[in-house]
Amino acid sequence: MKSAPFEYVAPSTISGVLEILGQNDPDEVKLMAGGQSLMPLLNMRLSRPALVLDLGRVADLDFIRETDQGVVIGAMTTKRAVEDSELILREHPLFWESTVAIGHPPIRNRGTVGGSMAQADPASEYPAVALVLEAELVAVSARGERTIPADDFFVTYLTTCLEPDEVLTEIRIPRLAPRTGWAFQEVARRHGDFAIVGATATLGLEAGVAVEPRIAVFGAGDRALRFPSAESLLAGQPATDEVIDEVAAQVAAAVEDPLDDAHASADYRRHLAGVLVGRVLREAAVRAAEASTGA
Amino acid sequence: MASEQPQQGGIRLKVRVNGEQHESVVDPRMNLADYLREELRLTATHVGCEHGVCGICNVLVDGQTVRSCLMLAVQVDGKEVLTVEGLAEGGKLHPIQEAFIEEHGLQCGFCTGGFMMAICELFDRNPSPSEEEIKEVVGGQICRCTGYNAILRSVQNAAAKMGASRS
Numbered sequence A: 001m002k003s004a005p006f007e008y009v010a011p012s013t014i015s016g017v018l019e020i021l022g023q024n025d026p027d028e029v030k031l032m033a034g035g036q037s038l039m040p041l042l043n044m045r046l047s048r049p050a051l052v053l054d055l056g057r058v059a060d061l062d063f064i065r066e067t068d069q070g071v072v073i074g075a076m077t078t079k080r081a082v083e084d085s086e087l088i089l090r091e092h093p094l095f096w097e098s099t100v101a102i103g104h105p106p107i108r109n110r111g112t113v114g115g116s117m118a119q120a121d122p123a124s125e126y127p128a129v130a131l132v133l134e135a136e137l138v139a140v141s142a143r144g145e146r147t148i149p150a151d152d153f154f155v156t157y158l159t160t161c162l163e164p165d166e167v168l169t170e171i172r173i174p175r176l177a178p179r180t181g182w183a184f185q186e187v188a189r190r191h192g193d194f195a196i197v198g199a200t201a202t203l204g205l206e207a208g209v210a211v212e213p214r215i216a217v218f219g220a221g222d223r224a225l226r227f228p229s230a231e232s233l234l235a236g237q238p239a240t241d242e243v244i245d246e247v248a249a250q251v252a253a254a255v256e257d258p259l260d261d262a263h264a265s266a267d268y269r270r271h272l273a274g275v276l277v278g279r280v281l282r283e284a285a286v287r288a289a290e291a292s293t294g295a
Numbered sequence B: 001m002a003s004e005q006p007q008q009g010g011i012r013l014k015v016r017v018n019g020e021q022h023e024s025v026v027d028p029r030m031n032l033a034d035y036l037r038e039e040l041r042l043t044a045t046h047v048g049c050e051h052g053v054c055g056i057c058n059v060l061v062d063g064q065t066v067r068s069c070l071m072l073a074v075q076v077d078g079k080e081v082l083t084v085e086g087l088a089e090g091g092k093l094h095p096i097q098e099a100f101i102e103e104h105g106l107q108c109g110f111c112t113g114g115f116m117m118a119i120c121e122l123f124d125r126n127p128s129p130s131e132e133e134i135k136e137v138v139g140g141q142i143c144r145c146t147g148y149n150a151i152l153r154s155v156q157n158a159a160a161k162m163g164a165s166r167s
């Protein structure tokens, strides 16, 4: 396979990137991060940009930093760098756990955090985790910078709210409240495959009662989905099996129009969404209980 | 060289492959697998699915395994590439290659190079991997002959050989 011809540019600064975007019709330009989604599309000629703008030399987009509010990850940081980061493992074990569920080592060596967010694959791990961690995504363009809550960022299949002339620069993940439990689970045919369905949750416990539960599911709908009504059903309730089963059933019922394809039927995906949400809530509750007894 | 302004047609590229310095002019759309095979005639890097799934075209770039079908040749400018041809030294097979022969880690051999390169990186990060850790890496490539068990044994055998040569 051979992609259609394109011109190529690899600026070394963000201002250089914006300059090139300004000189060209942004619809004709394709940004390339790790290429682990874009290269297959180019090879198969499903994407035929006139110009490939490679972000691979922009060193300022490759970092993991701790701030007063939490952790900030540059868009061009590879998944492998996240996997190898002590800081992420300590501060955001949920983000770490979701990282090693993505593809295989060679994919994580090249694929970036920003690339996965921008690709917005409905079965991708990161968007769902960004929802429960209430991450913010920062984008720049010649018009300035904007900060976008994860809730507004993912629009539908392979579509974010980014404009063609905007470049994602960083992902900000606020620190979790103390003693927050978390969990992440997915079902895939083989380890490393895109998930059929996955679920993730965070949850605090005060005297056995759920505080600020957050629930997201991926692989079930047109994008990662968060479930505010199921979350409010759980909030303030004791995290018992009975309550969790009820919440999980509500999530399963709330998945609108689940994906139905060669990998799994819509019914199976709805079923999995319920089962996995039940599991992650139980696991998150155990972690929250352990954290509050100082175990 | 990769540049600050868009370039069409040939882009100059300097890269070290298996210890040897190369300078080429490549079309921006040429991927690394095609560059290695067609420009440098290093045909041990095989091409399977050409969209990143099978792992047969794995090579090391600055010590990290990559799918060479998912990288552009121009992106290895200034970098160090290792292919299967670079494993043996002075006519002596690499312990990973010896182990694959001893354990029948291959039948048709089409995918074998991709596995070996991924295993190289594994040993670099972790000289004595557990069975789980080996499976995580072996599972990143597709083999349609062996059923993977012989590959798993090859990696364990290679780990033992390399451990022995280190101590």
Ligand SMILES: Cc1cc2nc3c(=O)[nH]c(=O)nc-3n(C[C@H](O)[C@H](O)[C@H](O)COP(=O)(O)OP(=O)(O)OC[C@H]3O[C@@H](n4cnc5c(N)ncnc54)[C@H](O)[C@@H]3O)c2cc1C
Pocket (backbone or CB within 6 Å): A030, A031, A032, A033, A034, A035, A036, A037, A038, A039, A055, A075, A076, A101, A102, A103, A104, A107, A110, A111, A112, A113, A114, A115, A116, A118, A119, A121, A123, A124, A125, A126, A162, A166, A167, A168, A169, A192, A193, A194, A195, B051, B052, B053, B054
């Ligand atoms: C075999 C295989 C298995 C995989 N398994 C999984 C999996 O299990 N889970 C998973 O989530 N993914 C998986 N992937 C996809 C992989 O994670 C990709 O790396 C990821 O989807 C895209 O990241 P990238 O850095 O490679 O981006 P690219 O492929 O370079 O870009 C993807 C898209 O995002 C845009 N983009 C990239 N960076 C920016 C930016 N900074 N600003 C604006 N737009 C930008 C690009 O223009 C392009 O449209 C797999 C891929 C392969 C080949």
